Each structure stands twice: as C-alpha cells, then as structure tokens.
Amino acid sequence: MVNQKQNFMIQHWPRAILHLDADAFFASCEQALNPELKGKPVVTGAERGIVSAASYEAKDMGINRGIPLWEVRKICPEAIILPSDYESYSLISTRIFDIMRQFTPQVEEYSIDEAFADLTGLQRPLHSSYQLIAKNMKKIIELELGITVSVGVSVNKQLAKIAANFQKPSGLTIVPGPMIEYLLDKTPLEKVWGFGPSTVSYLQKYKLKTAYDFACQSEFWVKKHLNKSGVEIWQELKGQQVHQVSDAKHEVYKSISKMKTFIPPSSDPKYLTGQLIRNLESACIKARRHNLLANRVIIYLRQQNFQSTGFEIKLNQASNSALLITPLIKEVFNKIFNKDNEYRTTGIVLSHLTNNAEVQTSLFANQLKIAKMEKMTSVIDIINNKFGKHTIHQASSLPINPASRGTREHKSTRWQDVFKGETYRQHLHLPRWSIKTS
Numbered sequence: 436m437v438n439q440k441q442n443f444m445i446q447h448w449p450r451a452i453l454h455l456d457a458d459a460f461f462a463s464c465e466q467a468l469n470p471e472l473k474g475k476p477v478v479t480g481a482e483r484g485i486v487s488a489a490s491y492e493a494k495d496m497g498i499n500r501g502i503p504l505w506e507v508r509k510i511c512p513e514a515i516i517l518p519s520d521y522e523s524y525s526l527i528s529t530r531i532f533d534i535m536r537q538f539t540p541q542v543e544e545y546s547i548d549e550a551f552a553d554l555t556g557l558q559r560p561l562h563s564s565y566q567l568i569a570k571n572m573k574k575i576i577e578l579e580l581g582i583t584v585s586v587g588v589s590v591n592k593q594l595a596k597i598a599a600n601f602q603k604p605s606g607l608t609i610v611p612g613p614m615i616e617y618l619l620d621k622t623p624l625e626k627v628w629g630f631g632p633s634t635v636s637y638l639q640k641y642k643l644k645t646a647y648d649f650a651c652q653s654e655f656w657v658k659k660h661l662n663k664s665g666v667e668i669w670q671e672l673k674g675q676q677v678h679q680v681s682d683a684k685h686e687v688y689k690s691i692s693k694m695k696t697f698i699p700p701s702s703d704p705k706y707l708t709g710q711l712i713r714n715l716e717s718a719c720i721k722a723r724r725h726n727l728l729a730n731r732v733i734i735y736l737r738q739q740n741f742q743s744t745g746f747e748i749k750l751n752q753a754s755n756s757a758l759l760i761t762p763l764i765k766e767v768f769n770k771i772f773n774k775d776n777e778y779r780t781t782g783i784v785l786s787h788l789t790n791n792a793e794v795q796t797s798l799f800a801n802q803l804k805i806a807k808m809e810k811m812t813s814v815i816d817i818i819n820n821k822f823g824k825h826t827i828h829q830a831s832s833l834p835i836n837p838a839s840r841g842t843r844e845h846k847s848t849r850w851q852d853v854f855k856g857e858t859y860r861q862h863l864h865l866p867r868w869s870i871k872t873s
Contacts (some may be wrong), residue, residue: 484743
C-alpha cells in the first residue's frame with residue numbers, strides 16, 4: 436500500500452496535554468532510597484523469582500522484565516536483586532502526582548508510574564511556555580525524589596504518550612501541531628498506545644510500518660479494517676482529541692498479585708495447580724472490581740529454600756476472566772514444575788493492566804468464546820457476591836487443603852523511610868509549600 440505524504444494542518448497548541456512516565460520506576464525507587472545503588476544493575480522481583488523491574492544499568496546488560504532470576508545471575512552475577520517494596524513505590528508515586536498538581540489540578544493518574552496532565556491555557560497564569568512548564572515540573576520531581584522521569588507534551592493523550600517515550604530515559608519532548616507528522620514518521624506501529632501484537636501484525640500485512648503510515652490512511656479504510664478503538668487511535672494520531680484528561684480520583688494499580696503459602700510444602704502437581712487457579716480467581720475478582728484487564732500473567736512457584744521459578748504468559752487479548760486464562764496456566768505449568776522439588780508458595784501476578792474501556796479487541800481472538808466466558812463469569816460473580824468468595828469456583832482448584840495457612844514473604848521494612856527531598860512534614864501528609872514555576 437502506497438501512502439501519499441500528508442500535512443495534517445494542526446495548529447500549534449489547540450490543546451496542551453502532558454504525559455509523564457517514570458523511568459524504570461521500581462528499580463529507580465530502590466536507587467533513590469539507597470544512593471549506594473546508583474549506577475549499579477538493580478533488579479526487583481526477588482519474591483517472585485522473575486524480574487519485575489530492571490534499572491537501566493541492568494537493561495544495558497540484557498536484563499529485561501519477565502526473565503527468571505536464575506538467568507539474571509547468569510547474565511550479570513553482580514546484579515543486585517531485591518524484593519519489591521510496594522509501600523515505598525506507592526509513596527514516591529503519590530509524591531510525583533502531588534508535584535504535578537502544583538502546576539495544574541487536571542492530573543490523571545494512569546498507573547503507579549504514569550500520569551497525564553492538561554496544561555491548556557496555563558501559559559499566561561504561570562508566565563511560562565508549555566515547554567518551560569514541563570521542564571520545571573520534571574526538574575522538581577527529579578531533584579526532590581531522586582528518580583528520573585520522561586515527559587512528552589503534545590495536542591492529545593496519544594501523541595503526548597508517544598512523545599514521552601521518544602527520548603527515554605529522562606527525556607523531554609515537545610510536539611506542537613506542525614511537528615506531529617515528524618513524530619509519527621519516527622514511531623513504529625509497536626509504539627502506538629493501544630496497538631497489540633496481533634493488530635500490528637495485521638497492519639504490517641498492508642505494508643504499514645509506522646504510525647505515520649497508519650495515520651495517512653482514509654477514514655473509510657480504517658473503519659473497514661479496525662473496530663471503534665482502532666478508529667479512535669487513528670483520530671488521535673491525526674491530532675484530534677478523543678479522550679480527555681480525567682482528574683477523577685481512582686486507585687491506581689500497576690499489577691495485581693495473589694500468593695499462597697502453605698504448610699506442609701507439596702510436590703503434588705494437582706495440588707499446586709489448584710493453588711495457582713485459586714490465586715488466579717482471586718486476582719481476577721480484584722481486576723473486575725476495578726474494571727481492569729491484564730495483558731500479561733505471571734505464575735510462579737517457590738521452594739522451601741525460597742528459590743522461585745516463574746513464567747510470564749502474554750495474552751492475545753487482555754482479560755480478567757479466570758475461565759479464559761486457566762487453560763494457559765495449565766499449558767505452561769510443567770515449564771516451572773519439577774517433581775523432585777517441594778514447594779511452599781504459589782503466586783499469580785496480573786500485569787500490563789488496561790482499563791476495560793480502553794482495551795482494543797484482538798482481530799484473531801475467538802470473540803464468541805470470549806463473550807460466552809464473560810457471561811459465565813458475570814453469573815459467577817453474582818453468586819459469589821451473594822454467598823461468599825469462591826462459593827462457585829473451577830473444579831481444577833478443588834485439591835486445595837482449606838486448613839493450609841499463608842504468610843507474606845519479603846514484607847517491606849522500609850515503608851516509613853523518608854527519601855531524598857522529603858521532610859517528615861511531607862511524609863506525614865501535612866501541607867506543602869506551593870511550588871513556583873518561574
């Protein structure tokens with residue numbers, strides 16, 4: 436398919452939307468809380484046996500999210516592997532959003548390490564350009580909290596998010612209307628917010644490689660080949676505003692975890708699978724309660740010696756249905772199970788969470804089966820809400836000993852710490868001094 440070069444004819448700033456993304460957030464928090472870790476390869480996820488976050492120093496050595504920790508030790512023996520300290524991460528996340536709200540009340544907390552802000556019309560009251568406002572916001576966050584953030588500013592949320600990812604880490608990318616075509620021409624389809632692997636593969640069959648290639652297609656072509664979400668992405672890539680910044684308060688989740696520790700330990704695959712399915716059901720209940728869908732699922736088993744083995748599953752379509760995810764877990768269980776080992780803990784993590792309203796339907800998923808499973812899940816939720824959690828559950832979770840008791844490993848011991856730039860006044864949520872931008 437041949438595209439003709441187009442000029443989208445967008446004004447410089449019909450709107451000004453900022454997207455902020457904290458760089459390697461969990462690992463950066465660890466480095467901020469312990470300055471001795473600065474410049475060293477840091478990995479979090481010791482409690483799962485899988486990398487949940489890696490510092491840029493670790494990434495430079497080939498350590499990426501989702502790989503097992505035994506592989507990390509092989510790639511980089513000097514890597515510092517830490518348990519995830521979600522209390523501290525949440526505190527730092529709150530501080531990021533607090534600082535953003537010193538500039539504008541319209542801040543949307545998209546995840547624990549991402550947020551949007553509407554800067555439209557703030558140039559005059561703040562006596563600053565949009566670029567300077569974003570620069571000052573970024574500077575204050577980095578100085579106070581000891582982490583780096585990447586910031587993008589453009590005319591809508593989609594373009595601002597692409598801009599924020601354009602110069603990571605610690606980048607600042609400003610894209611006014613006339614520069615949109617340049618940004619899109621440098622952005623591969625995989626980097627477009629809302630495009631999953633199946634959609635990217637589908638569009639590539641039509642010789643589309645970049646966001647610009649896609650944006651240049653006609654509205655008729657887009658509506659013919661994609662669903663409503665795809666059309667909305669196309670509209671935003673062309674500079675239109677489809678989704679506004681919402682400053683409504685809501686609880687932000689980066690992931691949802693459920694684990695179970697049992698006594699005595701077990702090497703029975705049916706028992707362990709049953710525990711994993713029960714973990715999954717609990718995690719999916721929480722995801723549905725918060726209207727979230729998972730794009731990835733991590734399963735892990737922990738032995739008596741606290742060594743963990745895990746596996747990450749990438750879903751073809753985001754889901755919060757245990758009925759749909761269970762067959763995938765059964766399929767990969769033997770990749771992490773060893774009959775010669777005894778296990779004391781099972782765990783499930785739902786990650787890469789997406790709001791239900793923003794998910795894009797996969798072109799290749801069995802939509803009839805999905806609809807049927809979702810209907811069944813809704814009925815199960817109604818019954819469980821009335822008679823108690825797990826009143827209705829999958830048969831595969833039956834071999835669970837109800838007397839088994841759980842404990843939480845690697846519990847954070849630093850939640851009360853005060854990090855760089857903080858004072859006890861701020862830590863205790865007492866009023867802060869206002870921040871000037873000039």
